Amino acid sequence: MKNMLLDFLNNSPTPFHAVEEIEKELKNSSFIYLNEKDKWILEKGGKYYIKRGDSSIVAWINTTHSVGESGFKLAGAHTDSPSLKIKWGSESLQNGCIKATTEVYGGPIISTWLDRALKIAGKVVLESENGLETKNVKLKTKVVIPNLAIHLNRDVNENFSYNTQNHLSVILSTKPFEGSILKKWISDEYGINSESIIDAELFLYDAEGGAFIGDDENTVLSSRLDNLESCHAILKAITSSEASKKVKVALFFDNEEIGSETRVGANSQYLPMILQRITFGNGEDIEAFYRATSKSVMISADMAHAVHPNFADKHDPKFQPLLGGGPVIKYSASFRYATTSETASYFISICKKASVPCQKIVNRSDIRSGSTIGPMSSALSGVATVDIGNPMWGMHSIMETANIKDHEYLIEALKIHFTDNNY
Numbered sequence: 001m002k003n004m005l006l007d008f009l010n011n012s013p014t015p016f017h018a019v020e021e022i023e024k025e026l027k028n029s030s031f032i033y034l035n036e037k038d039k040w041i042l043e044k045g046g047k048y049y050i051k052r053g054d055s056s057i058v059a060w061i062n063t064t065h066s067v068g069e070s071g072f073k074l075a076g077a078h079t080d081s082p083s084l085k086i087k088w089g090s091e092s093l094q095n096g097c098i099k100a101t102t103e104v105y106g107g108p109i110i111s112t113w114l115d116r117a118l119k120i121a122g123k124v125v126l127e128s129e130n131g132l133e134t135k136n137v138k139l140k141t142k143v144v145i146p147n148l149a150i151h152l153n154r155d156v157n158e159n160f161s162y163n164t165q166n167h168l169s170v171i172l173s174t175k176p177f178e179g180s181i182l183k184k185w186i187s188d189e190y191g192i193n194s195e196s197i198i199d200a201e202l203f204l205y206d207a208e209g210g211a212f213i214g215d216d217e218n219t220v221l222s223s224r225l226d227n228l229e230s231c232h233a234i235l236k237a238i239t240s241s242e243a244s245k246k247v248k249v250a251l252f253f254d255n256e257e258i259g260s261e262t263r264v265g266a267n268s269q270y271l272p273m274i275l276q277r278i279t280f281g282n283g284e285d286i287e288a289f290y291r292a293t294s295k296s297v298m299i300s301a302d303m304a305h306a307v308h309p310n311f312a313d314k315h316d317p318k319f320q321p322l323l324g325g326g327p328v329i330k331y332s333a334s335f336r337y338a339t340t341s342e343t344a345s346y347f348i349s350i351c352k353k354a355s356v357p358c359q360k361i362v363n364r365s366d367i368r369s370g371s372t373i374g375p376m377s378s379a380l381s382g383v384a385t386v387d388i389g390n391p392m393w394g395m396h397s398i399m400e401t402a403n404i405k406d407h408e409y410l411i412e413a414l415k416i417h418f419t420d421n422n423y
């Protein structure tokens, strides 16, 4: 499992690549692609998936029975992670260097992105004989965003904050270049005529990749653990599941880090639309859909904050999840997490059945928690939801820290979630 997780993380520098990786594995497990543009007629017990916008993907195993009688078992996670996005068309020559400005995507710990080898990946839109086509790209050349020397910035360890327009441009080359060097790299590496590149969405990412560390090598240090670790766990669980009464649905949504309000995000009609179309594709009606959602349950999986030995007072003294201690149930009185006492009890029961430990977190009352796709998915679909996640340190750093044992625990719990016909 260690290598599988690391390969998945390293092969998925952007949501586009994560979806490509998920799709590969779904195809290997005989899931069939459906186009949103087509009319769906679903076979009982069939395995299907759809994609939207190249950065979100939803897979399901159809009911062997009836949707209205049985309901759904859902598990969802997000494919995106905080990063720096290159402004396409921003390349300029300054002081002998070619640089491009970046936009901050989500909430990265910005200082962790400087002075390290970075690579560029994303998707390009190409004009071809068949119209417009998209293509995922990963470029070979390593680049850097250098810090300013401390001698010229004495405040850097005190009260300094990076100006996102001025200080976070990526240095692409230390030699002048006529035209767009990014277009040249893409056309050289992929054999594409640079004139056919119409537009692109390119992100920076750590060039080194993840690693296992520690005396037992169970600690994983990698980019994008939030939230590709959860995506990988859900993928492993759904691809090892068999059809039964409940429709099993795996949701991989984009844009959680910027609020989810996009057509590929959780705060949209995407989820209700899919569940309705699954119902109609089985020849059932809208009442069957409402009956189904009322007897359904969703696990929203997104990473959780393990207590940090250097900052233990940032956690409530009674809720201090440990790395390796099992998945963490997240509670919030203001419903920044969707967990209720019933859905938490459901998750505790499946962990018991899977023989895995689980932990709980309620934030310190004076620190506002983050949020997830859980509350909006639950509100829009009417499905009872529990928010859980594996414990980690350094969330939103370019290198985050977690434990492989929790990953294995979560996969086992999710397998029971998909198998169990109770709730």
Ligand SMILES: [Zn+2]
Pocket (backbone or CB within 6 Å): 078, 226, 227, 256, 302, 303
């Ligand atoms: Zn997350």
